[in-house]
Amino acid sequence: MAASEEAPAEAPERVAFRAEARAFLEAHAEPRTEADPWEVVGFPDDDEALAHFEKCGAWQRTLADNGWAGLTWPTEYGGRGLEAWADRIFARESVRFGSNAGFIRASMAMLGPTLLALGTEEQKLRFLPPMLRADETWCQLFSEPGAGSDLAGLATSAVIDGDEFVVDGQKVWNSSAQFCNRGFLLVRSDPDAPKHRGISFLLIDMTSPGVEVRPLVQANGSAHFNEVFLTGVRVPVANLVGELHGGWGPARMVLGNEASFIGGTGGGRRTSDRLIDLARLFDRQDDPVVRQELVRAYSRERISGLMGRRMRDVIRQGGPPPFDPALMKVFVTDSKVHTGQLATSIAGPAGMACPSDDDRIGRWVQAEVINRYTISIGGGTTEVQKNNLGERSLGLPREPRSDKDIPWRDVPRS
Template structure:
């Protein structure tokens, strides 16, 4: 029993939602087991890694189909249209069951609020329902060999050609990029501006011609991270999130959401699991 339940200060509406969430979670998931909070399970088998990733996607789809994904997002964008307390109660209840540790939930936490803040209404309607349902899995294409801690020094270049950009460059430490459908991509669109300007945030399809994803095999044998090469990749100008040359603003929103996800909990994932989901993405 939670503190609020114990004190009897939940409203009838909140208590009803808690009962709904608890019934759903316990109908689909086993009780959470005691485990070392720093324990991790690595796999060197690509098939197992993909199966784990797809299990997270399937769980997200089940949440979406039952009205438990995007609890605070507007209904017109695929959410439930609820209040912050819906999210709090659901996380409290989910902490008691063995929920799949899903990479996709991390990227929803990063990209969803960024689309709400910086995206156009058309972009929200196109991308948010597929993000919240797990139909589209997104990776983060930020870091480069020469731009990690100094992210604003990125050099991946996008040259405008009419109503499209032609992109050339390299990204690295991209979590689960080999399994993702779309990517959040930072590119240099004006090298003559100060480095925090001249950056544009693009939404890119990972199956675009010219994108080459190469897994990086770690000492454990697993390949969670990747390097991504972009050679003459064409992206429509309509895929800009925010304003051209002002991509640092949505990038900072993503990074702030990333920090909040790690520090604020994710419905049962332990600290080390969250770091692995997000580190170097």
């Protein structure tokens, strides 16, 4: 397997591409510093959070301006029209550098392939090039106070008035919405249809009158999420993606892309490298149980890396997922639970005491533990992903759904 994986990279065009990528990165990207491996992203200070977002945007613009964004996207939408191997080589070369587009890359991975597959020609020409350059940055406006796991129960309403929708409602948990100038939004456009069949998918301008973004401050002081209130917001009908009332299709595509992206981020060797460093720092590298668990962490990382690679290759080329994206998300979430437990068991009390700001390693251990919750909830909870797997992949009996075929407006809501 290793031979056939590496063999294609030996083809002359790939060797040349790798050299070109390396030269670009060496000229433009920040080198990875010694401190980076223990870096915990999350900013209690709003100015720092904004500065980080802008830095990610600047890197995305550098990529776009030099022909390194949207490597597999068609050239007419600003991409480079290459095959999946190009993305893979570039990702591998990028590992040695500190620059990355962070959240902007994540939202692009969710919306980009969805627009490529389901957007109109006008939408692709209008929205994809500025997305690639981060001139327009996108937040996901799906969850509501009464609709998270049961997303299809969402209540934010959209009524057509001439050539515009008028949108009223509230969204919540919207990552980085305070920094984004665009949003992809799910609305209830037909309350008389059963819940999955009366939803539309809209692209909105976050600077429109009637959009109010309120950051939600977490216990650690940072505001990763927001509430977004929409009052009489006017959205051109031209910004409808897919069919009117047929928004569940694009929504599922975004969620699949999101699960694949979250799952695929487990592919690097960073966490197992850090755990090995941690074992050395705490003199636990000869402990047979620790060694066994380090091998397990490494093996799981390799497996998720290979799964992510297979999934991304197909999605980049616009194909259907080769397996249920829920599988990857559940696997990576379980890996995160394992690495969090391993990190605390290696660090012992040092990983549990409240770390000072300059205790980078203590903060990293705590983040490893906390992130298991982030990853197991964001993009659909583990329980819901397991339901999806059981029903879609294993063909198990479906959960009883008493509200499936009745009009949404008659479904009891709290």
